[in-house]
Ligand SMILES: Nc1ncnc2c1ncn2[C@@H]1O[C@H](COP(=O)(O)OP(=O)(O)O)[C@@H](O)[C@H]1O
């Protein structure tokens with residue numbers, strides 16, 4: 001689960017490789033900031049990511065113990 | 077030793093070679109390429125170490141590392157001590173909050189703090205409204221802001237390491253010091269802290285490496301003369317200027333080499349000095365103390381303070397996400413779902429991509445991780461330790477190096493980067509050690525001495541090197 | 545004169561009563577051992593003396609000064625020396641610094657610290673090892689570092705918690721005498737904790753036997769061996785034959801307690817050990833194996849003479865050891881001379897009434 005979350009948040013690898021149509025959320029955030037200082041959308045995306053992360057953690061914690069454990073347990 | 081195992085190991089090696097060693101070797105090779113020629117040489121490196129600009133960049137990065145380490149240490153030691161040793165209510169919730177930055181993307185923090193602490197951010201506006209200040213204070217743009225954001229992001233690593241240390245060192249060490257006449261602070265300085273150095277160091281090395289990895293935060297905060305940002309700018313913005321590009325690659329390689337060497341040194345040192353594995357020689361289980369009321373209040377206030385700052389991230393982002401044109405006002409006034417509508421309407425592809433790539437990367441990860449764990453833990457195939465070592469090293473590898481390596485390696489000769497599959501592949505390679513750890517914790521847990529350190533380190537490293 | 549007085553000490557861990565209202569006086573200069581099975585509260589008692597545990601009730605007075613009733617005195621203010629079970633030698637400090645740690649905290653010149661530390665290191669046989677790290681020392685040497693550290697400030701009281709339990713047997717036996725002579729030479733009052741009865745008997749002036757939080761008996765090694773206060777003590781110290789039975793009315797002319805047991809209607813026991821010989825009371829007739837006399841022919845004694853069959857016979861160097869079945873009761877005997885009988889053959893046992901104790 002942690003693996004998925006980290007892949008989900010990854011930007012520094014992806015930023016060199018993406019092309020039109022392959023953007024991910026972190027890249028979208030970066031581009032929004034970079035292009036127009038449009039914080040609203042960037043913030044909304046970042047917030048969306050946090051929410052998704054939490055939902056994922058929640059799912060993980062339902063499967064295996066409490067939320068904290070899910071956050072850094074290396075088990076699936 | 078079965079034939080199947082050997083074939084499996086060979087296959088894993090092939091994957092590692094193709095997806096990790098090959099791109100990295102291309103990266104290394106490019107860094108030695110002399111501009112405009114096909115010949116190789118160390119001239120790029122010579123230039124790097126002669127140019128005062130690059131040297132200053134390197135110096136800045138080191139300086140930033142030290143500041144970040146200092147800040148996290150100063151704030152982390154009391155925090156870890158409170159969490160590990162004081163008996164208080166709400167321990168779990170505070171721990172969860174303080175460790176929250178681990179699961180938040182680093183850029184979330186920067187955005188939130190810019191909105192809150194920025195020039196016309198909430199805090200400045202509030203202060204100006206109450207008449208405490210005339211002109212806005214620059215809280216966030218600049219080195220101090222960078223130190224603040226990066227420190228907050230890395231604080232959990234220090235806290236995790238130290239509180240593990242505080243909980244795990246044998247209480248009799250401290251009791252012996254008490255009986256010998258040392259009380260309170262002196263005992264803490266001479267006995268408790270030194271005994272925690274290995275676990276502290278495990279976290280500290282990651283904290284120290286973070287400024288060598290994180291290029292995005294400095295860029296957002298307008299501090300571009302740091303090694304990873306310089307590398308990024310050189311490579312991403314100067315495609316036409318081949319020489320600058322090579323210098324950027326050199327910067328990447330230097331950052332990567334630095335990270336790996338420091339990581340290895342720290343690992344070696346920690347392996348050498350382990351105090352926590354020693355047997356317990358007393359009846360009391362750990363030292364949990366009931367602090368005096370004043371101390372308790374202080375501890376609570378401190379915990380609340382840190383928790384507040386951490387919580388600012390999701391709260392501010394949330395406020396900002398649901399509002400429109402939130403500028404020049406301390407709090408948003410106009411609520412809307414417009415932002416989300418825009419995201420969903422114009423770029424649902426982003427969300428789809430994110431899930432698709434991460435999901436695929438996870439599939440690759442499991443497909444690689446299970447046999448890898450099996451080979452390393454169970455079989456006796458020759459070279460499996462080397463495999464283990466290479467994969468572990470990836471923990472300390474900056475993401476930017478992987479990205480650049482992939483970009484260079486899979487463009488011309490092997491044109492993998494022209495297809496979208498490169499994205500999940502890169503994410504997978506980046507997280508290789510993690511996939512491989514998916515099934516390993518049990519083995520680690522079985523080895524008592526590693527219990528504290530390894531899973532935690534793996535977590536830390538992989539997080540730390542995620543570089544946003 | 546009591547140098548350490550423990551009065552009515554009570555220490556609980558949640559619901560577990562680790563130390564149950566004990567009273568104990570340690571005389572100046574004596575070496576007193578707390579002896580008992582694991583989990584009986586020895587360590588907890590010792591830690592209360594050191595100030596590492598705060599008891600719920602009672603008081604501890606050391607050298608005339610109360611440690612609890614006039615406000616809790618912190619361990620660092622008590623000026624005691626303590627050797628921990630796991631030594632607790634600080635792994636990040638060199639031997640010299642480990643030992644000198646307590647001295648450096650006092651306001652003494654560095655030269656004196658240096659001299660005193662060297663002196664103590666020599667005393668415990670660690671001269672020349674001051675610059676080593678504890679991890680470079682053997683278990684026995686680490687133990688000596690812990691001892692040196694505890695002795696360096698010339699404490700009036702030395703507390704030792706199973707200091708020898710982590711050493712191998714041979715070393716352990718030598719160290720017993722070494723510690724004893726060292727402590728005696730320095731005239732320190734010492735409280736020593738162990739679960740090893742042989743160690744306790746070698747090392748201590750007096751032994752306090754503990755059982756589940758209580759002190760059952762205090763006395764010299766001889767007293768505790770010869771006149772155990774109850775079955776627990778007798779069982780814990782050395783080997784003892786216990787034969788359960790019930791007190792019966794003794795005949796007028798005999799100055800002994802009469803017990804009916806499973807193997808005999810009447811066993812006579814010494815009156816020394818009994819306070820109240822109420823008939824009908826369930827007791828144990830107890831006798832040490834070495835006090836059981838074994839004969840080929842019935843000897844000239846009228847009472848406490850029994851016939852039995854040898855079940856096991858073992859040659860143990862300077863004596864023979866028997867397990868003898870007497871009407872279904874197994875009795876162990878240790879005989880200093882040889883006997884012709886072998887396993888399965890009949891012998892005669894004499895249980896000297898003067899040596900048969902009645903225990904509860
Ligand atoms: N810190 C503690 N917390 C809970 N129970 C304890 C603690 N220390 C000791 N005990 C309990 O108190 C009793 C006495 O322990 P201890 O004094 O260590 O015995 P000994 O040293 O004689 O083996 C045991 O039942 C033990 O489980």
Ligand SMILES: [Mg+2]
Pocket residue numbers: 583586587588
């Ligand atoms: Mg004990």
